[in-house]
Amino acid sequence: MTDLSIAIPDSFVIDSQSLLDKSMKISQLARACSIFRVRNIFIYNDRSTRCEPEDRKIIKTILEYLDAPPYTRRQLFPQLWMLKYAGMLPPIKSPHHKPKISLQDIEKGDVRVGVILKKDGVWFVDVGMDEPIRYSGTISNNKIVTVKLISKYPYLTAAEINKDSLAGYWGYTVKFSSTLKGLLDSRKSNYILLTSVEGRYLTDKFCTSFFTDQIKSIKDLLIVFGSPKNGLKKILAAEKVEISDFPFVINMFPDQGTQTVRVEEAILGTLAIINQYTIR
Amino acid sequence: MTDLSIAIPDSFVIDSQSLLDKSMKISQLARACSIFRVRNIFIYNDRSTRCEPEDRKIIKTILEYLDAPPYTRRQLFPQLWMLKYAGMLPPIKSPHHKPKISLQDIEKGDVRVGVILKKDGVWFVDVGMDEPIRYSGTISNNKIVTVKLISKYPYLTAAEINKDSLAGYWGYTVKFSSTLKGLLDSRKSNYILLTSVEGRYLTDKFCTSFFTDQIKSIKDLLIVFGSPKNGLKKILAAEKVEISDFPFVINMFPDQGTQTVRVEEAILGTLAIINQYTIR
Numbered sequence: 001m002t003d004l005s006i007a008i009p010d011s012f013v014i015d016s017q018s019l020l021d022k023s024m025k026i027s028q029l030a031r032a033c034s035i036f037r038v039r040n041i042f043i044y045n046d047r048s049t050r051c052e053p054e055d056r057k058i059i060k061t062i063l064e065y066l067d068a069p070p071y072t073r074r075q076l077f078p079q080l081w082m083l084k085y086a087g088m089l090p091p092i093k094s095p096h097h098k099p100k101i102s103l104q105d106i107e108k109g110d111v112r113v114g115v116i117l118k119k120d121g122v123w124f125v126d127v128g129m130d131e132p133i134r135y136s137g138t139i140s141n142n143k144i145v146t147v148k149l150i151s152k153y154p155y156l157t158a159a160e161i162n163k164d165s166l167a168g169y170w171g172y173t174v175k176f177s178s179t180l181k182g183l184l185d186s187r188k189s190n191y192i193l194l195t196s197v198e199g200r201y202l203t204d205k206f207c208t209s210f211f212t213d214q215i216k217s218i219k220d221l222l223i224v225f226g227s228p229k230n231g232l233k234k235i236l237a238a239e240k241v242e243i244s245d246f247p248f249v250i251n252m253f254p255d256q257g258t259q260t261v262r263v264e265e266a267i268l269g270t271l272a273i274i275n276q277y278t279i280r
Numbered sequence: 281m282t283d284l285s286i287a288i289p290d291s292f293v294i295d296s297q298s299l300l301d302k303s304m305k306i307s308q309l310a311r312a313c314s315i316f317r318v319r320n321i322f323i324y325n326d327r328s329t330r331c332e333p334e335d336r337k338i339i340k341t342i343l344e345y346l347d348a349p350p351y352t353r354r355q356l357f358p359q360l361w362m363l364k365y366a367g368m369l370p371p372i373k374s375p376h377h378k379p380k381i382s383l384q385d386i387e388k389g390d391v392r393v394g395v396i397l398k399k400d401g402v403w404f405v406d407v408g409m410d411e412p413i414r415y416s417g418t419i420s421n422n423k424i425v426t427v428k429l430i431s432k433y434p435y436l437t438a439a440e441i442n443k444d445s446l447a448g449y450w451g452y453t454v455k456f457s458s459t460l461k462g463l464l465d466s467r468k469s470n471y472i473l474l475t476s477v478e479g480r481y482l483t484d485k486f487c488t489s490f491f492t493d494q495i496k497s498i499k500d501l502l503i504v505f506g507s508p509k510n511g512l513k514k515i516l517a518a519e520k521v522e523i524s525d526f527p528f529v530i531n532m533f534p535d536q537g538t539q540t541v542r543v544e545e546a547i548l549g550t551l552a553i554i555n556q557y558t559i560r
Contacts (some may be wrong), residue, residue, distance in 0.1 A: 024304070031545065037537040093539035169537040202556055253552065254559045257317040257449040259373035265311065268545060269552030272533065276482055276553055279534045 002215060002278040004038045004271070007183055007224040009046035009235065010056035012263060015228035019058075020085050026059055027089040028264040030066040034092045036271035037169040042222075044180045048230045048238035058082045060174045062089075067171045068113070068144060069097045071128030075115045076144060096146070096163075096170045100128050103153045110149045111166065114158065116140060125158045133158045146170065180224070180232075181239045184246075190220040192246060194232050195270055197256075199249040202273065207250065211277045221278075223270060225263055282495065282558040284318045284551070287463055287504040289326035289515065290336035292543060295508040299338075300365050306339055307369040308544040310346040314372045316551035317449040322502075324460045328510045328518035338362045340454045342369075347451045348393070348424060349377045351408030355395045356424060376426070376443075376450045380408050383433045390429045391446065394438065396420060405438045413438045426450065460504070460512075461519045464526075470500040472526060474512050475550055477536075479529040482553065487530065491557045501558075503550060505543055 008029070013022040033041060041063060043056050065077050065086045077083055091097070096113050106129070114127035116135060123139055124132035125147055137145060137160025146166070147158035163170045177183040184192060200207055215221070226232045233243045243249055252270045253261050261269070288309070293302040313321060321343060323336055345357050345366050357363055371377070376393050386409070394407035396415060403419055404412035405427055417425060417440025426446070427438035443450045457463040464472060480487055495501070506512040513523045523529055532550045533541050541549070 031538065031542070034538045035533060035536050035541055035545065035549075037535065090542065094537055201559070203559065253315060253555065255317065255555070256315050257374055258311065258314045261315055262311070262370065265315065265548060268548050269315075272549030272552050273556055275533065275535070279481070279483065 001037075001280070002218050003220045004036065004274070004278070005040035005042065005220070005222045006033065006038055006267065006271075007042040007044055007177070007180070007222060008059075008263065008267075009180075009225075009227040010043050010059070011046040011049050011051040011227040011229060012043075012059055013055050013228075014049065014051045019082065022055070022058055023062055023085040023089060025264055026062040027066065029267060030063050030092060031090065032264070032268040032271055033172050034067070034094050034169075035268075036275050038172050038271070041172050041174045042177045042183055043174065044177045044183050046227050046230070046235055046238075047179060048235045049227060054082075056176065060176065062086055063172070063174045066092055067094070067174075069128060071100060072113060072115045072126070072144060075117070075126065075142060094171050095168055098128065103129050103131065103156065106149055106153060106156065108149060108152050111161065112147060112149065112158075113171075114145055114147050116143045116145060127158060136160070179239050180235060181241050184224075184241075187220075187222055190222060191218050192248065193221065193223045193274075194243065194246050194249045195223065195225055195252055195266060196232050196243065196249050197251055197253075197261075198231070198233060199251040201254050202250055202252065203254075207248070210248070215274075215277045216280060221274075223274065225267055225270075228263055281560070282498050283500045284316065284554070284558070285320035285322065285500065285502045286313065286318055286547065286551075287322040287324055287457070287460070287502060288339075288543065288547075289460075289505070289507040290323050290339070291326040291329050291331040291507040291509060292323075292339055293335050293508075294329065294331045299362065302335070302338055303342055303365040303369060305544055306342040307346065309547060310343050310372060311370065312544070312548040312551055313452050314347070314374050314449075315548075316555050318452050318551070319444075321452050321454045322457045322463055323454065324457045324463050326507050326510070326515055326518075327459060328515045329507060334362075336456065340456065342366055343452070343454045346372050347374070347454075349408060351380060352393060352395045352406070352424060355397070355406065355422060374451050375448055378408065383409050383411070383436065386429055386433060386436065388429060388432050391441065392427060392429065392438075393451075394425055394427050396423045396425060407438060416440070459519050460515060461521050464504075464521075467500075467502055470502060471498050471528070473501065473503045473528045473530060473554075474523065474526050475503065475505055475532055475546060476512050476523065476529050477531055477533075477541075478511070478513060479531040481534050482530055482532065483534075487528070490528070495554075495557045496560060501554075503554065505547055505550075508543055
């Protein structure tokens, strides 16, 4: 299975007038990434335009809120003004959003997301049960971790595990990166797909062989999106980078019937198409 | 070019709590259909569930409002409570949403959408210019029509034409149909694709040959979607029809990372994928 990452500009919500509008746009992004099992969302600094400096923080916070299992949210996200509308957004229901079950029903080996907390000098993890469970792993108060439950009730202990070692999808991670150039340079060894209305069609011969033959064996694919204001050509030009230096610049929506495709629409549509090629 | 139609249930907005929620969901549908040049949107009666009887009217009215060029709206859509939030929805900007230009700049042969109106006993059509233009065609007050402009200013006349005769995309038409069975029966001679989480993958051999070879030569393709509550299997079962009677029952989102894919997401994603196969 190919690990998917996407990159979006910090100007992603620049066309949204209110916090409610921004929240809904971010919610569509969170759902698209979850449906198609995106592992990393990079937020890069769009040098081609000036946006509210707090927008990148809003994007990251709402994305992380939506990816966090509901039972972890009260502890992880204190009453923040930027989460005012987050509670009414449609839920993601990813595999790591597990329901509350009774402590007795936990099976040895179950994997759950939890929040680390200290009680009477001892470290516990709240995994959404009636009470927190004894924890062993790296320690940091109010940190979100993935744990494996060792032994059964009443001797339950939770040991931290690396979520990347899990076979199935286990949510996404949100990361800030500085410039787009910086991000692309840092991932040179991996495949990068730039989306652009001026790009090649996926049905172009050059692309077809890549997508039908090679893509399945790629470990890591990064798909990059532009902003509501400027496409990637302009965003890269603002960093003195030529988009033509990249082999895979692709127009995913040939013959589009509208003047523009919104970024959140482009992300869902692109991921839906790529998913057809990456499944085995 | 394949003509695309989609069918959605009248329960499409059954999971939306408020008129604002419904409006936004319908807006996403309108944009997805416009991006991928859908010509017909059929709203069928979902017999598997009970929804607000006014919902089908809300869906049709907001869809038609968004497809109508902005300058026609005041006349076509009087102050309706169901359009309360329609003005703040993102615009579609389809090719038939032409900007206002001066009468002098109109070229002979220009095609525009207009609204028929009567002035001093003579029929005119308002095509978004400074003043309405003399009209020849079938007559009906406050009706939306597509016209070709004959001769130049100041002798402008507008003659009705059939929008289906135009080469490019010219918006969608919304139609009520009774039951889903009724709709499917009426289109037996055309290709029908039913979307279902229990369907085959598009990468399945049976589908591949159809999609890579045949689909381009199909004149008319209908893609059918289920509701937020029930999939097509259940909706058809409520009409005593077996979904297995249809050859093309397809799961467009193999390995989905979320418990469910929302109908508006399924529509955008499905159309994005199909578009890759239907472009020439």
